[in-house]
Amino acid sequence: xxxxxxxxxxxxVQEGDSAVIKCTYSDSxxxxxxxxxxxxxxxxxxxxxxxSNVGEKKDQRIAVTLNKTAKHxxxxxxxxxxxxxxxxxxxxxxxxxxxxLVFGTGTRLLVSP
Amino acid sequence: NAGVxxxxxxxxxxxxxxxxxxxxxxxxxxxxSWYRQDPGMGLRLIHYSVGAGITDQGExxxxxxxxxxxxxxxxxxxxxxxxxQTSVYFCASRLSGGGILExQYFGPGTRLLVL
Numbered sequence: 558x559x560x561x562x563x564x565x566x567x568x569x570v571q572e573g574d575s576a577v578i579k580c581t582y583s584d585s586x587x588x589x590x591x592x593x594x595x596x597x598x599x600x601x602x603x604x605x606x607x608x609s610n611v612g613e614k615k616d617q618r619i620a621v622t623l624n625k626t627a628k629h630x631x632x633x634x635x636x637x638x639x640x641x642x643x644x645x646x647x648x649x650x651x652x653x654x655x656x657x658l659v660f661g662t663g664t665r666l667l668v669s670p
Numbered sequence: 671n672a673g674v675x676x677x678x679x680x681x682x683x684x685x686x687x688x689x690x691x692x693x694x695x696x697x698x699x700x701x702x703s704w705y706r707q708d709p710g711m712g713l714r715l716i717h718y719s720v721g722a723g724i725t726d727q728g729e730x731x732x733x734x735x736x737x738x739x740x741x742x743x744x745x746x747x748x749x750x751x752x753x754x755q756t757s758v759y760f761c762a763s764r765l766s767g768g769g770i771l772e773x774q775y776f777g778p779g780t781r782l783l784v785l
Contacts, residue, residue: 561712563712566710591773591774593776598778598779599778599779600674600760600762600776600777600778600779601713601760601776602776603773603774603775606773646712646713656772657715657718658715658774660705660712660713660714661712662710662711662712663712
């Protein structure tokens with residue numbers, strides 16, 4: 558089955574710096590890659606996603622890139638702000654009769670003022 | 671529109687006790703699922719349902735039961751709680767489980783401690 562690895566597990570940056578979180582997946586048939594942000598005490602919330610027919614997608618300060626050949630995708634956050642501090646999860650979706658999400662282990666991002 | 675709601679927010683159980691974690695959604699979503707979140711292990715799928723009356727196992731189903739009698743509700747039952755079930759449990763839903771790639775919405779979670 559699908560396996561998703563996520564790095565780094567923790568990431569500390571200064572306010573205004575950029576942050577990059579990387580994920581690799583194992584199943585070449587995976588075709589949907591969402592990113593979730595989880596704030597303390599809350600459930601994960603979708604912040605951006607990308608389909609396998611697209612190489613890059615941007616939404617204001619966040620962007621996701623996908624390299625299907627290498628089977629990895631990355632989340633890029635520019636001009637980080639303290640409110641970006643949270644745990645970020647990547648996921649890959651495979652088809653097993655329905656779309657099933659497999660999650661990475663999460664990255665704790667800390668943005669210091 | 672409340673989205674996905676879960677109760678209780680926090681629960682302490684003794685080993686061997688049983689309980690039901692409640693999950694409800696008001697978005698008329700066909701697909702609902704339960705995950706557990708443990709440190710360093712991300713979110714792991716316990717059980718899922720693609721519609722009322724249809725459920726199936728995820729990757730870590732042992733010790734848990736589910737049923738789906740209505741579109742709105744998807745309770746998770748712990749039959750005999752064990753310390754290994756100490757975790758944070760999230761319910762999630764999306765419009766369908768079919769070939770359409772849709773946003774999956776998560777509830778706020780239930781933190782469970784088994785002593």
